[in-house]
Amino acid sequence: MSRVQLEIFLGSILIAVTGFILLYVGFNEEKRMEEFVRYQAAQKIEVGAQLFEINCRGCHGLRGEGIPGLAPPLNDAHFFQARIAEVGWQGGLEDYIIATVSTGRQVSTRPDLYPGAGSPAMPTWSDEFGGPLRKDQIETLAAFILNWEATATGDVELVQIPSSEPSAEELADPVARGLLLYNQSGCAGCHAIEGISVGAVGPNLTTVGDTAATRIEGYSAEEYLRESIVNPLAYLVEGYDDLMLKNFADTVSDAELDDLVAFLLAQR
Amino acid sequence: MLKSLNFSELFKNAKTAIDNRVRIITAGLSIIELRALLRGDPPTEKPNPRYKVHVTSFMFHIRPKFYQQASTIFTHTWRLGFFTVFFLALEIVTGLILMIFYTPTPAEAYNSILSLTSNIPFGKLMRDLHRLGAEGMVIFSVLHMLRTFLTGSYKKERSFTWLTGVVLLLVTLGLSFTGYLLPWDQLAYWAVTIGTSMAEAAPLFGNEINLLLRGAPDIGAGGLLRFYLLHIVLLPGIVVWMLSIHYYKVAREHSISLPAKYDREDLPKEITKKAKQRLDLLPDLLTHEVFLTTVGLFITILLTAFFYEAPLENIANPQQTPLDTKAPWYFWWLQGMLKMGDKTLMGIILPTIIFGILFAVPYIDRNPHREAHKRPLAIAIGLLATLTLVVLSYMGLPEYGIETPAAARIIQDLAPEEGLGELRAIPYDQLQPGVYEVNVTDAENMCPDLLWGCPILESVFVEYSDRVNEAAEEGKLPDAEAVLVIEEWQADLTKVTPRIIWSDGESGDRKSYEQHIFLHRDHDRDH
Numbered sequence: 001m002s003r004v005q006l007e008i009f010l011g012s013i014l015i016a017v018t019g020f021i022l023l024y025v026g027f028n029e030e031k032r033m034e035e036f037v038r039y040q041a042a043q044k045i046e047v048g049a050q051l052f053e054i055n056c057r058g059c060h061g062l063r064g065e066g067i068p069g070l071a072p073p074l075n076d077a078h079f080f081q082a083r084i085a086e087v088g089w090q091g092g093l094e095d096y097i098i099a100t101v102s103t104g105r106q107v108s109t110r111p112d113l114y115p116g117a118g119s120p121a122m123p124t125w126s127d128e129f130g131g132p133l134r135k136d137q138i139e140t141l142a143a144f145i146l147n148w149e150a151t152a153t154g155d156v157e158l159v160q161i162p163s164s165e166p167s168a169e170e171l172a173d174p175v176a177r178g179l180l181l182y183n184q185s186g187c188a189g190c191h192a193i194e195g196i197s198v199g200a201v202g203p204n205l206t207t208v209g210d211t212a213a214t215r216i217e218g219y220s221a222e223e224y225l226r227e228s229i230v231n232p233l234a235y236l237v238e239g240y241d242d243l244m245l246k247n248f249a250d251t252v253s254d255a256e257l258d259d260l261v262a263f264l265l266a267q268r
Numbered sequence: 269m270l271k272s273l274n275f276s277e278l279f280k281n282a283k284t285a286i287d288n289r290v291r292i293i294t295a296g297l298s299i300i301e302l303r304a305l306l307r308g309d310p311p312t313e314k315p316n317p318r319y320k321v322h323v324t325s326f327m328f329h330i331r332p333k334f335y336q337q338a339s340t341i342f343t344h345t346w347r348l349g350f351f352t353v354f355f356l357a358l359e360i361v362t363g364l365i366l367m368i369f370y371t372p373t374p375a376e377a378y379n380s381i382l383s384l385t386s387n388i389p390f391g392k393l394m395r396d397l398h399r400l401g402a403e404g405m406v407i408f409s410v411l412h413m414l415r416t417f418l419t420g421s422y423k424k425e426r427s428f429t430w431l432t433g434v435v436l437l438l439v440t441l442g443l444s445f446t447g448y449l450l451p452w453d454q455l456a457y458w459a460v461t462i463g464t465s466m467a468e469a470a471p472l473f474g475n476e477i478n479l480l481l482r483g484a485p486d487i488g489a490g491g492l493l494r495f496y497l498l499h500i501v502l503l504p505g506i507v508v509w510m511l512s513i514h515y516y517k518v519a520r521e522h523s524i525s526l527p528a529k530y531d532r533e534d535l536p537k538e539i540t541k542k543a544k545q546r547l548d549l550l551p552d553l554l555t556h557e558v559f560l561t562t563v564g565l566f567i568t569i570l571l572t573a574f575f576y577e578a579p580l581e582n583i584a585n586p587q588q589t590p591l592d593t594k595a596p597w598y599f600w601w602l603q604g605m606l607k608m609g610d611k612t613l614m615g616i617i618l619p620t621i622i623f624g625i626l627f628a629v630p631y632i633d634r635n636p637h638r639e640a641h642k643r644p645l646a647i648a649i650g651l652l653a654t655l656t657l658v659v660l661s662y663m664g665l666p667e668y669g670i671e672t673p674a675a676a677r678i679i680q681d682l683a684p685e686e687g688l689g690e691l692r693a694i695p696y697d698q699l700q701p702g703v704y705e706v707n708v709t710d711a712e713n714m715c716p717d718l719l720w721g722c723p724i725l726e727s728v729f730v731e732y733s734d735r736v737n738e739a740a741e742e743g744k745l746p747d748a749e750a751v752l753v754i755e756e757w758q759a760d761l762t763k764v765t766p767r768i769i770w771s772d773g774e775s776g777d778r779k780s781y782e783q784h785i786f787l788h789r790d791h792d793r794d795h
Contacts (some may be wrong), residue, residue: 002308003308003552004308004551004552004555005307005308005560006535007556007559008306008553008555008559010559010562011555011558011559014562014563014565014566015562015565016567017566018562018565018566018570019565021569021570021573022569022573024391024573025390025393025573026390029389029390030389032388032392033385033386033387033388035793036386036392037386037387038790039384039386039790039791039793040382040386041787041790042789042790042791043791045758045761045786045787045788046761046786046788046791047582049757049758049761049786050784050786053784063757086489096432130585136375136378136583137374147758147759147760147761148758148759149759150758150759150760151758151759155759155760158756158757158758158759159701159756160756161701161702161753161755173778216470222727238679255354
C-alpha cells in the first residue's frame with residue numbers, strides 16, 4: 001500500500017468516525033438544549049437571590065416575609081393567588097413583578113398595612129427610570145421571587161435550621177447584636193449608615209452616635225436615641241416627614257432595644 | 269430505422285462529452301487520470317496533466333508544484349503552519365455560522381450566547397469549536413514561529429516571509445482578543461477593560477487611542493460594536509492579505525526550507541539527491557493535506573463533543589469588578605510584566621520593543637549558518653526567551669504577587685465569584701442543611717440522613733477547615749472561628765454561607781468575612 005493509498009484509507013475512516021460523533025451529538029441535542037434551558041433558569045434564580053439580598057431585604061425581609069408597617073410579604077399564598085386580582089392587573093404575575101420593581105410605587109396600595117418607605121412608597125429600580133438595576137437584573141429578581149410559589153402554596157416544606165446569621169445569643173457584643181437587629185427589623189430600609197445600609201427616606205445615621213448628644217439640650221445621646229425609637233414623633237428631624245413606625249418599640253424586648261441603642265451609639 | 273442507430277458510436281460520443289466536462293471542472297484531468305491519481309498510479313497521459321492545473325486553475329496556481337522530499341519530513345515542520353491555517357479555516361466557517369445568531373449590542377449579546385447553547389441545534393458545538401479553534405490558532409502560530417526560529421528557516425531570502433509571519437501572529441492575537449469581548453460576560457468585560465486601559469498608558473495619544481477603541485470612556489455599546497467589526501471585518505481582512513503574501517512566498521517562491529543538515533557540502537550525492545526528490549502536489553501533497561484535515565477535524569470535534577466547553581460567566585456588570593480578573597492565557601505574560609513596573613513602560617514600551625525585535629530577527633541575525641551547533645548564541649537566546657515567556661505567564665496569574673486578605677482568599681477559592689469552584693461542584697442533594705463549624709463538626713458522616721452520605725461535601729469541608737487552620741497557624745487569622753452554613757432558601761434553592769471570624773492583629777477587634785452563595789438544583793450539569 002502506497003503512502004497515498006494509506007492516507008486515503010485512514011482519512012476515510014476518520015471522516016466516518018467524525019460523522020458518527022456528529023450524529024451522536026445531533027441525537028443528543030434536544031436533550032442537551034432542554035438541560036441548558038433548565039440550567040439557565042436556575043442561574044437566573046441564583047443571581048436574583050443575590051440581588052434580592054442586596055437590594056430588597058431591607059424592606060421586604062430576609063426571606064421575603066415582609067416587614068409589618070413597611071413592606072408586604074412576597075413569599076405568602078396571598079401574593080401568589082390573590083395579589084394580581086386585588087390590584088386588577090391584566091397580565092401575569094411575572095409581568096406584575098417586573099413592572100412593579102421597574103417603576104416602583106408612588107403610593108402604597110395598602111396604606112394601612114404597608115405604607116412603604118415614604119414617598120415614593122417603593123423606589124424605582126429600573127435604570128430606564130433612574131433606578132440602579134438593568135432590565136436583565138430585574139428579570140432575575142422576578143425569577144427568584146416567583147420561585148417562592150412552591151413554599152407559599154404549601155407544596156414544599158423547607159427544612160428549617162437556626163438562621164445563617166449569627167444569632168443574638170451567640171454574639172457577646174451588644175453592638176454586633178444591635179447591627180443584627182438594625183438589619184432584620186427594617187431600619188436599613190429607610191436609614192443609611194455608610195457601609196451598612198443605603199435607605200434614603202429617614203435621616204442618615206452614619207455619625208448618629210455623635211450628633212445625638214448635641215440634638216436636644218439636657219438629653220444624653222443615649223436618652224435621645226431611646227426616646228426617638230420609642231416615640232418617633234418626639235423630636236422630628238427637620239426636613240423629614242413623620243413616617244417611622246410608632247409601635248416599633250413594642251415589637252422588641254427591652255434587652256433588644258438596649259442593643260439597638262448601643263449599636264447606634266457606636267456610629268460615629 | 270434501428271440499423272441507422274450506431275450504439276458504439278453513441279457511447280463513444282457520450283464518453284467524450286462526459287470526459288470533456290470532467291476536464292473542464294478538474295482543470296485538465298480526465299476521468300481515467302482522476303482514477304489513477306486516487307489509486308496512486310503514475311500519470312496516464314503525456315505531458316503530465318497533473319502539472320497542467322497549475323496554469324489552468326486559480327486555486328491550484330497558488331499551490332506549489334512540488335516540495336522537496338526532505339523538506340516535508342514530519343519532524344522538520346511538525347505541520348505547524350498547516351494546522352495554523354486549518355484552524356483559521358475552522359474559525360472562518362464556524363464564525364460565519366455564529367454570526368447568524370449573534371447581535372452585537374450590550375442588551376442582546378449575552379442573550380445570543382445563551383440561546384445559542386439552549387435553543388440552537390449544534391449551536392454550542394459551533395461556539396466551542398470556534399473558541400477551541402481560536403486557542404489552537406494561537407498555540408500553533410507561536411509553535412510555528414518557534415520551529416522556524418530553531419531550524420533557522422528565516423534566513424536570507426526568507427527574511428520577508430518571517431516578517432509577514434510576525435504580522436500574522438500579531439493579528440491572530442488581535443483576533444482572539446477582540447473575540448474575547450463578544451460574549452459580553454464578566455470575564456470578557458473585565459479582561460478587555462484592563463487590556464484597553466493599557467492603550468491609555470501609551471505616550472502622547474493614549475487617551476485618544478483608548479477612546480477610539482472603546483468608543484466612550486468605558487466599554488459600552490460603542491466599544492462592543494467596534495470590537496465586533498474589528499473581529500469580523502478588519503482583522504480577518506488583514507489576515508487574508510498577509511497570509512496570501514506569506515503563503516505565496518513559501519509555496520511559489522522559496523518553498524519550505526530543507527533541514528539544515530542538507531546544507532552541508534560534503535554530503536554523499538545520493539543523499540542530497542534523495543533529499544531533493546520531488547513530491548508533486550498531485551497526488552502526494554494534496555492527499556496528505558486532506559488527510560491532515562481529517563485528523564484535525566476528528567480531534568477538534570472529538571474534544572468539543574466530549575471534553576471541551578467554552579467558558580461563559582455571568583453577564584457583564586460594569587458596576588461590579590470581580591475579585592480575580594484574568595486576561596486570556598496568551599496574555600498572562602503581559603499581565604506578569606505589568607506587575608513589575610508601570611503601565612507605560614511595561615504595558616506599551618517594552619512590548620513594542622519585544623515585537624520590534626521579533627520583526628527584525630532575520631535582519632539582526634546575520635550568521636549565514638542554519639545548523640543549531642553553528643549558531644549557539646541564537647539558539648540560547650531563543651530558548652531563554654521562551655523560558656522567560658513561561659515564567660512571565662506564571663507571574664501573570666492572579667495567585668502571584670497579589671495579596672488578598674486571608675479570609676477573602678479562602679472563601680474566594682472555595683466559591684469564586686466567576687467560574688465553578690469546589691463549592692458549586694457539590695451535587696445538590698449533598699447540600700444538607702446545617703451549621704458546620706470548623707474544628708467542631710466531625711467531617712465524617714456529616715449527612716446521616718443520606719443513604720450514601722455526602723462524600724463530596726465532606727471533602728470540601730475538610731479542605732475549607734485545613735485552609736482556615738493553616739492560615740490561623742501562620743498568624744493570618746488569629747483565633748479563627750469558621751463556619752459553613754447551609755440553609756434551604758426556597759424550593760430547590762439552597763443558600764451556602766462560609767463565614768470566617770478572627771481577631772485583627774493590631775486592634776484586637778473581631779473581624780468577620782462572609783459570602784452568600786445561592787445554588788439551585790438545576791445548576792448541576794454533567795455530574
